[in-house]
Amino acid sequence: MSNSATPYSSKLARGLVVAAPRSGGGKTMLTLGLMRSFTKAGLRVGGAKCGPDYIDPAFHRAATGAPSYNLDSWAMAPSLLAALARAAGTDRDLVLCEASMGLFDGAPGAPGRTGSSADVAAMLGWPVLLVVDVAGQAQTAAAIVKGCGLYDPRLRIGGVVLNRVAGERHRRLATDAIEASGFDVLGALPRAESIRLPERHLGLVQAEETEDLDRRLDAIADFVGRHIDSDAILRRARAGSTETLAEAPFLAPPGQRIAIARDEAFTFVYPHIVAGWRAAGAELRFFSPLADERPPEDCDLCWLPGGYPELHAGRLAAATSFFEGLRHFVRDRPVHGECGGYMVLGQSLTDKEGRAHRMAGLLGASFSFAKRELRLGYRSARMAAAHPLAPAGARLRGHEFHYATSDSPGAPDAPFAFVRDAHGGAECPDGSRRGRASGSFFHVIAADA
Incomplete structure (x- = not known):
């Protein structure tokens, strides 16, 4: 192009x-x-x-x-x-x-x-x-x-x-x-x-x-x-x-070598995002949390996409090598989760039958499908601080679509971004950051333009 x-x-x-x-x-x-x-x-x-x-x-x-x-x-x-x-x-x-x-x-x-x-x-x-x-x-x-x-x-x-x-x-x-x-x-x-x-x-x-x-x-x-x-x-x-x-504003890759979770629990990655990152010279390395694989060590960012972790919460909770690798990775490199990936970075994930499963514990929130609440629609996000995705204050466009509810029983994490829906609602803090870990229900589609 x-x-x-x-x-x-x-x-x-x-x-x-x-x-x-x-x-x-x-x-x-x-x-x-x-x-x-x-x-x-x-x-x-x-x-x-x-x-x-x-x-x-x-x-x-x-x-x-x-x-x-x-x-x-x-x-x-x-x-x-x-x-x-x-x-x-x-x-x-x-x-x-x-x-x-x-x-x-x-x-x-x-x-x-x-x-x-x-x-x-x-x-x-x-x-x-x-x-x-x-x-x-x-x-x-x-x-x-x-x-x-x-x-x-x-x-x-x-x-x-x-x-x-x-x-x-x-x-x-x-x-x-x-x-x-x-x-x-x-x-x-x-x-x-x-x-x-x-x-x-x-x-x-x-x-x-x-x-x-x-x-x-x-x-x-x-x-x-x-x-x-x-x-x-x-x-x-x-x-x-x-x-x-002629110049198309593809989303810049958040790293040169990106570890991306990909299996039945982590599938929601837009084809144009992957194509844009590759066209910009990024190397994408895929791994499977459900197979208990660790994020590749030679990568400089780990991305956990959305998907259906709630359907595989028991298997994920038992994936000790995956969680150990994730905790090791985040010591000196960023890890980001979108929607389902965000939930896996939290304290626990409760399935629709009410069973709670321990997750990575890298963010403070816990998530539940036992009490479901549909949240969906377009979102404009303003970055709360500098992030591999975009500088502080930069705006991204995307959407939210999930049924999970969340709570943070301890002190809340710093927000990932401030989001506003397409109908002109008030800007609200969204997602969380803790150290080099970050996550949000916000699915990014493109840079605001």
């Missing part, structure tokens, strides 16, 4: 944004089915995901064999978003970008910076393939489609796919009404509980944990292929374009 800061116009690969009027409408199933079926047909398919999401991009990669990048108009500067869209389409015939939530759902922000999938589609010039769950309605679906088509003049609806169709009469009623309102219906998926992917409290069970994933993806592709017009959908894809500054 160029380091020039001059404006330029860049063509993007052909793409479509697979979106829906609401969450749970069928975006993921349709996206994975299209990705897999086009890949099996010999196309080189790239993936992307609107907004903050660790889980869906891993399924995209499994379906296509290519990296999938998050595209976030709230957290990312336009130049970074454009650079990642170009990366998703490099040497690809097609990019399928899965939307988040409803097409226009986002957070307060400047025009084009609300975090909505509509922002991404408009900025990149990719048409929207709208999947509409028509369960419990027929002709009314046409009003929803027409509303989506008229609500934002920046967008182009390239076509519609119906989901959860009850039968031929149902399909015909909805299709005729939608097409009479000026939009093409390119497929109709019947109800099919048998191909659903397993879920848990933060969304789908992770791709790496999903049993027989290749067979499941092939079944989804076959199901989608039987009920849509694949050729017509492919014809609706368009080459996008962007006009932005």
Whole structure:
């Protein structure tokens, strides 16, 4: 990627944004089915995901064999978003970008910076393939489609796919009404509980944990292929374009050699973060706490990502070599934990059954899933003090998404940062620091720009 800061116009690969009027409408199933079926047909398919999401991009990669990048108009500067869209389409015939939530759902922000999938589609010039769950309605679906088509003049609806169709009469009623309102219906998926992917409290069970994933993806592709017009959908894809500054503000690596925990308990690392650190010359060394591995000694920073430590708390508590290595590492080098990693750095982690498991004890807080409280949303973080991630006072953008509650029975640690949500709430201290250990529920996405 160029380091020039001059404006330029860049063509993007052909793409479509697979979106829906609401969450749970069928975006993921349709996206994975299209990705897999086009890949099996010999196309080189790239993936992307609107907004903050660790889980869906891993399924995209499994379906296509290519990296999938998050595209976030709230957290990312336009130049970074454009650079990642170009990366998703490099040497690809097609990019399928899965939307988040409803097409226009986002957070307060400047025009084009609300975090909505509509922002991404408009900025990149990719048409929207709208999947509409028509369960419990027929002709009314046409009003929803027409509303989506008229609500934002920046967008182009390239076509519609119906989901959860009850039968031929149902399909015909909805299709005729939608097409009479000026939009093409390119497929109709019947109800099919048998191909659903397993879920848990933060969304789908992770791709790496999903049993027989290749067979499941092939079944989804076959199901989608039987009920849509694949050729017509492919014809609706368009080459996008962007006009932005060429210099993309990737997050600087927090060290030259970075030890990163990676296994079923620690999986939440954004692909663009890893790519950016490597592009800047950092060496990444992965290790497994669940396998009782110590952080590599030749690294100068240890990073514990988020994930599902609460599902493996007993195994982690028994990983004595891992904890000994962590305590040795932090004597003279920084250790940072995000969300799940933050919990592992604390005193204890209580699982949903109420069993408390001793953790690293490097930070003062204890965490519990026995009494759950959902906390989620975009966050702007101002660094409380100098940190390998950023200087004191620097701002980062990211998000929070967890169910854990926390308490600090002793004297509280110094805060990691001061955070504010996207809705203009008061700035509050967040996370903790103790010596060279630090952690927070805040997931960083990008430097503020």
